Amino acid sequence: MTNIDSTFKIIHSIRKTISFTLSRLSLDQINQIPKGQSNNIIWNAAHIISVQQLLINRRSGAPYTEGKDITGVYKPGTIPEGDVTQDFVDYIRERLIGSAVQMEEDYNAGLFEKYEPFSTRTKINLDTAVDAINFELFHEGIHLGYIMSYINLMK
Numbered sequence: 001m002t003n004i005d006s007t008f009k010i011i012h013s014i015r016k017t018i019s020f021t022l023s024r025l026s027l028d029q030i031n032q033i034p035k036g037q038s039n040n041i042i043w044n045a046a047h048i049i050s051v052q053q054l055l056i057n058r059r060s061g062a063p064y065t066e067g068k069d070i071t072g073v074y075k076p077g078t079i080p081e082g083d084v085t086q087d088f089v090d091y092i093r094e095r096l097i098g099s100a101v102q103m104e105e106d107y108n109a110g111l112f113e114k115y116e117p118f119s120t121r122t123k124i125n126l127d128t129a130v131d132a133i134n135f136e137l138f139h140e141g142i143h144l145g146y147i148m149s150y151i152n153l154m155k
Contacts, residue, residue, distance in 0.1 A: 007134055008133075011137050011140060015096040018096055021041075029154055031083040032154065043074060044146050047076075050066070050071045053065065053099075056112060062112060066095065113129070
């Protein structure tokens, strides 16, 4: 197994964990913004999908697999615009898995060979799509941590 294969394996695991977590929470819990926070569980889940599109697809010139209802509404610097429906939660659960599978397929098909270098807010330089996918793993781990901490704040 190559390093990038390991990265995709962990991304799939994180996404499955978030999807499963969403399936076990009430809609009120998913929409709740914990005291002192600016977003909620569903924002974190949808944000992961948005950042994948912006960081990897956009910078590689590959087509987006998600619309502006995800990429625009859940991009960095946004906050929840209101409560979401159960249908939206179900959609995000499906897209967490589907967009990760699509990212791996697109990588293997060579769609990310060209990459516009980028420096993250934390000053991490991403020079290739592999750098971006590895950063995506790091980013998703952070947001999984937020989701788990928000659940603990609700207890």
